[in-house]
Amino acid sequence: MTLIKTIIFDLGGVLIDWNPEYVFLKAFHGDKEKTKWFLDTICISDWNENQDAGYPLEQATNDLVAKFPEYENYIRLFYGNWENMLGGEISGTVTILKQLLAIKKYKIVALTNWSSETFPIAQKRFEFLNWFEGIVVSGDEKTRKPFKAIYDITLERFNIYPETSLFIDDNLRNIEAAKSLGIHGIHFKDPETLINQLKTFNIAL
Numbered sequence: 001m002t003l004i005k006t007i008i009f010d011l012g013g014v015l016i017d018w019n020p021e022y023v024f025l026k027a028f029h030g031d032k033e034k035t036k037w038f039l040d041t042i043c044i045s046d047w048n049e050n051q052d053a054g055y056p057l058e059q060a061t062n063d064l065v066a067k068f069p070e071y072e073n074y075i076r077l078f079y080g081n082w083e084n085m086l087g088g089e090i091s092g093t094v095t096i097l098k099q100l101l102a103i104k105k106y107k108i109v110a111l112t113n114w115s116s117e118t119f120p121i122a123q124k125r126f127e128f129l130n131w132f133e134g135i136v137v138s139g140d141e142k143t144r145k146p147f148k149a150i151y152d153i154t155l156e157r158f159n160i161y162p163e164t165s166l167f168i169d170d171n172l173r174n175i176e177a178a179k180s181l182g183i184h185g186i187h188f189k190d191p192e193t194l195i196n197q198l199k200t201f202n203i204a205l
Contacts, residue, residue: 006165011112013170017087052113054142092191099205110135113144146177
């Protein structure tokens with residue numbers, strides 16, 4: 001049976017509810033179809049992930065405005081109104097985190113794709129971000145999941161052995177990358193499912 005000594009949490013989508021739709025549904029007056037089109041066509045996830053890897057928000061915004069000048073006002077909303085994309089904590093997972101910390105047998109850290117410019121906003125809002133032994137923020141490292149470098153940084157910084165570590169992320173791509181490096185993974189769906197998934201690694205809450 002696998003002996004887990006370290007648990008690595010993703011943040012957005014696992015512990016923190018973050019969704020650009022919170023801003024753009026309002027901007028497009030509740031039009032879900034237009035919101036989806038805008039986020040699939042203009043402010044796409046690949047563009048945002050570039051900022052997660054350290055590209056400056058202002059430069060990224062100006063680049064996109066130059067490409068789609070007719071959508072300038074909406075493009076500038078993405079980072080201009082970014083704080084309103086934070087929907088709150090995912091309370092069920094925060095409870096699981098608290099329970100794991102109470103057991104006092106695991107090293108618990110976080111690995112997140114997040115711009116170094118916006119992460120301080122989350123730090124001020126969410127007290128539980130202070131509970132981790134440490135957090136690797138992609139924007140600070142100038143690389144991001146699923147690239148090998150950020151996993152290597154995490155393992156080395158916190159003296160983690162991949163074979164005794166478990167990574168929890170809502171993005172399957174990131175889990176597969178972790179597994180390729182020998183890190184065990186759980187593809188997060190919801191807190192209730194996570195409790196059962198942890199049991200498969202002999203982690204009972």
